[in-house]
Every structure is written in C-alpha cells, then in structure tokens.
Amino acid sequence: MRVFVDCDPGIDDALALAYLAARADVELVGVGTVYGNNSVDATTENALRLMELYGRPGVPVAAGAARPLVQPPQLAESVHGDNGLGGVDVPESKARAVAESAAELLVRLARSAPGEIDVLAVGPLTNLALALALEPRLPELVGRVVVMGGAVRVPGNVTPWAEANVHNDPEAADVVLGAGFDLTLVALDVTMRTLARGPWLDELAAVAGERAAYAHRFLDFYVGWYTPVLGERACAMHDPLAAAVLLDPALMTESARVPVRVELRGEHTRGLTIADLRSNAAEDERPPVTLATGVDVDGFLGRMLDALR
Numbered sequence: 001m002r003v004f005v006d007c008d009p010g011i012d013d014a015l016a017l018a019y020l021a022a023r024a025d026v027e028l029v030g031v032g033t034v035y036g037n038n039s040v041d042a043t044t045e046n047a048l049r050l051m052e053l054y055g056r057p058g059v060p061v062a063a064g065a066a067r068p069l070v071q072p073p074q075l076a077e078s079v080h081g082d083n084g085l086g087g088v089d090v091p092e093s094k095a096r097a098v099a100e101s102a103a104e105l106l107v108r109l110a111r112s113a114p115g116e117i118d119v120l121a122v123g124p125l126t127n128l129a130l131a132l133a134l135e136p137r138l139p140e141l142v143g144r145v146v147v148m149g150g151a152v153r154v155p156g157n158v159t160p161w162a163e164a165n166v167h168n169d170p171e172a173a174d175v176v177l178g179a180g181f182d183l184t185l186v187a188l189d190v191t192m193r194t195l196a197r198g199p200w201l202d203e204l205a206a207v208a209g210e211r212a213a214y215a216h217r218f219l220d221f222y223v224g225w226y227t228p229v230l231g232e233r234a235c236a237m238h239d240p241l242a243a244a245v246l247l248d249p250a251l252m253t254e255s256a257r258v259p260v261r262v263e264l265r266g267e268h269t270r271g272l273t274i275a276d277l278r279s280n281a282a283e284d285e286r287p288p289v290t291l292a293t294g295v296d297v298d299g300f301l302g303r304m305l306d307a308l309r
C-alpha cells in the first residue's frame with residue numbers, strides 16, 4: 001500500500017506516523033507538513049526527525065502551508081508542547097525537506113501513479129485544498145483519502161462546535177469535503193471514544209525499545225493536558241485511529257454515506273461540520289463521504305501497541 005501523509009506533528013500525528021512506519025506493507029511515498037499543532041517550520045523539522053527515528057529516513061518530506069487560506073493560524077502549544085512533541089527532544093535528522101511544497105509533491109506523485117496512492121490527512125486541510133487548486137482532477141488521481149477532522153454529533157474541541165483541524169482552516173476543509181474524493185472522515189465522534197487509558201499507557205511503558213520509549217514520553221505531555229478534560233489519566237488517539245482506519249478499514253465497524261459541509265459564516269458556529277443525516281440526503285448535490293460512526297476501539301489499541309513494539 002502506497003501512502004502520502006499530510007500532517008502537523010504533533011504528538012498524535014507522531015503516533016500515526018509510527019503506526020504507518022511500523023507496517024512492512026506500507027510504502028510511505030511522501031510526507032507533507034502544515035502549520036497546526038505548531039508552526040510549519042516546527043512540524044517539518046519534527047516530521048524529518050520522526051522519519052529517521054522510525055527507520056524511514058529516505059521518505060521525502062515537503063513543507064506545506066504556513067497559514068490557512070483565509071484566517072490567521074492558531075497553534076496548539078498547550079496541547080502538544082513548545083516543540084510540538086511534548087518538549088521531547090528527538091535526535092536531529094541528516095535529511096532536509098525537499099524543494100517542492102507539500103501540495104506540489106502530492107500532485108506530482110498522484111499524476112505519476114494514478115489511483116495507486118492513498119492519502120492520510122491529519123492536520124488542517126490547507127495543503128489538500130492547495131493541491132486541488134493545482135490539479136482539479138486530484139480526486140480521480142488518488143485512491144482512498146482518510147481525514148481526521150470534524151465533529152458531527154459531538155462537541156468540538158476548540159469551540160463548542162468546531163474540531164481543531166477544521167477550525168484551523170474551515171474554507172479548505174469545506175473544499176476538500178466537497179471535492180468528490182473517495183473520502184472517509186474520522187471525526188471526534190469516534191476519536192473521542194478511542195482513548196488510551198491508564199492500563200494501556202502502563203502496558204506501553206513496559207514495552208522495550210526506542211519507538212515505544214519515545215511514544216511514552218510524547219504521551220506523557222499529551223495525557224497531562226487531557227487528564228483534567230477527560231477526568232481520568234487518558235488521551236484521545238485522533239490521528240493514529242485515522243491511520244489505522246486507512247490501513248485496516250475493518251476497524252471501522254459502522255459508517256454512513258453522507259454529504260458533509262463546513263459552516264463558514266456562523267457567528268458562533270464557524271468550523272462546524274454539518275453532515276446531512278436525513279434519509280433523503282441522496283438528493284443533495286454534494287458528493288457523499290464515508291463518515292465513521294463506529295470503530296473497534298480494543299482492536300485498534302492492540303494494533304497500536306503492536307506497532308510500537
């Protein structure tokens with residue numbers, strides 16, 4: 001399986017990359033980076049270091065957008081630490097980012113292997129929207145696209161209605177969700193049910209090896225932020241769940257085919273993801289996406305631990 005990842009590492013992004021890199025059946029054809037959890041300079045540096053840490057030093061890393069299409073960026077140091085990785089120092093990589101932008105790299109790779117490359121997008125969707133502007137046929141040129149973003153029937157995590165990746169660039173998210181990709185949306189509806197809890201974290205701490213040790217250290221910071229929010233020692237596994245759904249679609253136990261739009265103008269609701277859940281939604285002119293509504297949480301957590309072993 002050939003995968004392009006667009007990300008803003010980011011602690012849970014780092015775990016998603018670990019999940020993909022651990023799988024021998026995954027060829028990582030490129031990593032695009034974007035502002036989000038930190039500046040694009042920081043997320044690019046982190047992606048380069050993580051690829052080396054995870055034994056994939058040759059994967060091209062392309063720096064993407066430094067800001068959303070319309071509004072200023074809002075970074076998330078409080079959740080992911082000053083360096084985006086919970087303040088954990090990952091050794092420097094000898095590799096440098098390629099000269100192309102993330103959008104240019106994705107378009108070139110997709111054109112070179114039509115239908116063969118799947119996309120995992122776990123940051124703000126700015127790079128994908130820019131790639132669509134460069135190549136409007138992108139939905140036909142890539143395979144499956146799995147996006148972590150949005151909150152359909154649950155509260156947001158930045159505002160009462162908006163999830164971080166969509167909140168960071170609502171215009172880009174709306175373009176991508178309506179573009180006609182074979183797209184699966186892994187929203188807070190399922191990621192907030194996919195918690196790494198105390199016993200799983202203890203099991204991870206007992207796993208030998210560098211990969212698990214780093215994951216544990218990254219999660220230490222993340223769990224520190226999540227604990228008062230969740231009322232227990234735990235954290236939500238947003239981006240790794242999206243990676244797992246891309247690689248192992250059977251982990252998605254329930255889904256709905258629905259058109260999804262992003263509210264762009266609401267006074268209090270900008271960034272809200274609206275899925276048309278009515279039974280006659282098929283009449284909607286917007287192409288449907290697959291909204292994940294149920295996942296095998298234990299199956300995922302087991303595979304995540306295996307990936308870090």
Ligand code: BDR
Nearest residue numbers: 010012013122164165238
């Ligand atoms: C998403 O926002 C980011 O902070 C995380 O990395 C994840 O992609 C969750 O809302």
Ligand code: CA
Nearest residue numbers: 010013122123
């Ligand atoms: Ca992310």
